[in-house]
Amino acid sequence: MADLSVARFVSNFGQFLKFGIVGGSGTVVNLFVVYLCRKITWWSGGIDADDPFINLFGSVFHIRWYHVFLTIAFLVANTWNYQLNRMWTFRSVTKVSWLRGFFPFLLAGIGAFLVSQVVATLLMNPTSPLHLPSDILDNSTGLRTKVYWASAISIIVAMPINFILNKLWTFRSKPKTPQVVEETEPA
Numbered sequence: 001m002a003d004l005s006v007a008r009f010v011s012n013f014g015q016f017l018k019f020g021i022v023g024g025s026g027t028v029v030n031l032f033v034v035y036l037c038r039k040i041t042w043w044s045g046g047i048d049a050d051d052p053f054i055n056l057f058g059s060v061f062h063i064r065w066y067h068v069f070l071t072i073a074f075l076v077a078n079t080w081n082y083q084l085n086r087m088w089t090f091r092s093v094t095k096v097s098w099l100r101g102f103f104p105f106l107l108a109g110i111g112a113f114l115v116s117q118v119v120a121t122l123l124m125n126p127t128s129p130l131h132l133p134s135d136i137l138d139n140s141t142g143l144r145t146k147v148y149w150a151s152a153i154s155i156i157v158a159m160p161i162n163f164i165l166n167k168l169w170t171f172r173s174k175p176k177t178p179q180v181v182e183e184t185e186p187a
Contacts, residue, residue: 012167018089019163026081027155033073034151035142041065048139049147050124066147070120071113073151078109085166104170112162116154123150 041047049069052062082105086098122130124146137146 015089015167016163019085019166020159022081022084022089023155023159023162025084026077027152029080030073030077030155031148031151033076034069034147037069037072038145038147041069049145064124066120066124066150067117069147070117070151070154074109074113074116078106078113081109082106101170105166108165108170109162111165112158115161116158119154119157120150123153 038049047065049064049066051065053065053068054063056062079102082102085105086101122128123132125131126134132146132149134146137144137149139145142148
């Protein structure tokens with residue numbers, strides 16, 4: 001029984017490491033898309049990541065451009081990660097069609113994405129106790145751009161949630177159907 005527990009732990013840990021490697025590549029994709037979105041909006045009209053995108057029901061709260069950037073980056077990186085996880089991390093799991101498997105992965109990703117949006121908002125909002133320091137991250141250069149750091153930190157915080165949701169739901173092993181053994185009557 002102990003050997004089975006050790007084998008299960010090793011298997012799960014190996015999947016977690018592979019999931020982390022895929023997630024690392026997805027993080028690169030995600031950050032690159034955030035970078036592109038920021039540059040495109042800046043070039044097209046001088047829009048900054050902190051600028052309001054939409055006001056929420058006439059309140060003081062806004063959906064900001066960085067929320068839009070992170071959403072676009074999430075969708076691109078989530079598709080990237082799904083394909084790599086399907087081909088490598090969880091390749092031993094019996095697969096359904098690509099689309100049928102993608103939507104549970106997307107929904108699990110949305111759970112982690114919501115956590116990452118909250119974390120990014122807390123890091124970007126200057127009135128938050130967790131805000132990133134504006135004196136260091138003053139958006140003067142790439143490494144001093146606050147939205148890049150908020151994006152990277154929020155991805156790291158959400159990754160374990162994403163793994164657990166995908167392991168238990170999207171890529172769960174299907175129960176084996178019991179085989180019926182026909183008994184023959186003695187002659």
